[in-house]
Amino acid sequence: MSLPPRAVIVHRATELTELIGRHGTRQQAGFFLAGRGRDLAELDARHQAQQDALATVSAAIPLDWRRTVAERNDLDRFVFGPEDVVIAVGQDGLVANVAKYLDGQPVIGINPEPARNPGVLVPHEPAAFTGLLTARTITERTMVAATTDDGQQLVALNEVYVGHQTHQSARYRLATPDADAERQSSSGILVGTGTGATGWCRSAWQERRSPLALPTPSDPILCWFVREAWPSPATGTTSTEGLLKAPDTLTVTAESDLVVFGDGMESDTLTVTWGQRLEVGVAPVKLHLVV
Template identity: 65%
Template sequence: MSTLTPRVVVVSRRSELDELLARHGTRGAAAYFLKQRGRDLDEVTARHEALQAALTEVGAAVPADWRRGHVERADLPRFLFAPEDVVVAVGQDGLVANVAKYVDGQPVIGVDPEPGRNAGVLVRHRAAAVAGLLTAPAAQERTMVVARLDDGQELYGLNEIFVGHPSHQSARYVLSVPGGDRERQSSSGLIVGTGTGATGWCASIAGSRAVAPPAPAPADQALCWFVREAWPSPATGVRLVAGVLGAGERIELTGESERLVVFADGLESDALELTWGQRVEVGVAARRLRLV
C-alpha cells in the first residue's frame, strides 16, 4: 500500500481590505469610510498585497508532488487536519495561536508577510524561507494549556485560557487550587497562561501587582494563573489570586453564576459554557505545539 504524500495546509485570515470590501461593496466606499477615520486606502491596499504576495510565494514553494490545502481562520473549528500535514500559518502571531488549538503534533511554520510590522514571536520566517523548511521542519515544542469541563468537553490554548462572565463583569464561583485550598470568589475572571502567553495578557496583569508568580518559559511544563479584580465581601474572598501550576496539577472552578464562558487565546467565538454547579479544570496539556 502506498504512503500518502505530505499535505501542506496554508492558514490565513481575510485581509482588512477584504473585510472592508465585504462590508462596503466598493473601493470608493471603503476609501470614504477610512478617510472619515483619518486613514488611507493605499496603506490598507499595500498590506493586502503583502499578504497576497506571501501566500503566492508559499504556494510556489510546495513540491509539485505534494498535496495542498487552504483554510481561513474563521473555518478552523470545522477543518480536519491529518497526521501527515505540514501547516503554514501566514499572518500575525495570533494566527499561530489560533491554529495551535486544532493541530495535534503536526509541525507549524509561521510566516510573517509584513516583517517589521509584527512582533514575529510565532511567525518567525519570511515566505522565501518556506521551501527549505517544508522538507526538514526542525520544530521546537511549546507548552499548551487545556480546560476540561465535567461533561467531557475540552478546549486548548497556546497563550492562555480565560474563565469568567461573557461580558467580563463579575463572575461568582468556587476556586480550588492544588493542595486542597478552596475559596468562594467574585471576580472579573480567571486567566491561566503558558510561557508563550506570559508576555501578553498575563504580563499585563502581573505588571499591575506588587507580587506576582514567576513566568514560565515557553517550553516549561508549567503555567501561571491570575484572578482578575477579586472582590472582598462577607461571602467572597481574595486570598487565592495568583500562582503556578506544574505538570499534572490542576486548578478547578465550580460555577455559581447562571452562565460562564471558557475561551482560549482571545477567540471568544469558539467558547465553552458553564452553567450553575458545573466544574472546569485547567492545567498543562499533554498536547504540545511543534513550532518550526
C-alpha cells in the same frame, strides 16, 4: 500506501478585504477611510504583502504534495489530518488561533510584514519557506487545557479565560493544589502558558507587581491570575495567583453561568453552568513550531 503530506496554508482576511466586504465596493471603502483621515494606500500595501507571501509559499510546495487553504474564521470547522504540514501566513496571533485545533502537526510561521509584526511565532520570511520543508527543526511549546466534568475540552496556546460571558462578576468556588477551596466573585480567571506570559497574563502580572517567576514557552508550567477579586462576607481574595505544574490543576466549580475561551477566540467557547466543575491544567498536546 501512505498519503503524501498535505500543505495547509492558514491565513486571515486582510483589513482591505474585510473593509470592502463591509462597505460593498472599493470606492465606498475609500470614501469611509477618507472621512477618517486615511486612504487605501496603506491597506493596499499590507494586502499586497500578504498576497505576495501566499504566492511565494504556494509556489514552493512540492508538486507531489496535496494542498489546501483555510481561513482563520473557518478553523473551528476545518478537519486537520495527521500528515498535514500547517503553514500560517500572517501575524503571530494566527499561530495561536490554529494551534488549538492541532495534535502534533508541525507549524511553519511565515511573516509577510517583518517590519510590522514581531515574528515571535511567525519568525520566517516567505523566501525561507523552501528550506524549512527539507530541514525542519521543531521546538515544542506548552499549551493549556480546560476540561469540564462532562468531557468537553478546550485547548489554547496563550491562555484560557474563565468568567462571565459579558465580563461582569463571575461567581465560583476555586480550588488550587496548595490551598483549600475559596468562594470568589471576580472579573474572571486567566490561566496562561509561557507563550501567553508575554500577553494578557503578563499584563495582569505587571499590574499587580507580582513576585511570580513567569514560565518560559517550553516550561511544563502555567501561571494563573484572578482578575479583580472582590472581598465580601461571602467571597474571599486569598487565592488570586500562582503557578501550576503538570499534572496539577485548578478546579473551578461554577456558582453562576460561566464561559471558557482560549486565545481571545470568543466565538469558540465552552459553557459551564451552575454546579458544573472545570479543571484547568497543562495540556497533553504541545505546539510543534518549526524554527
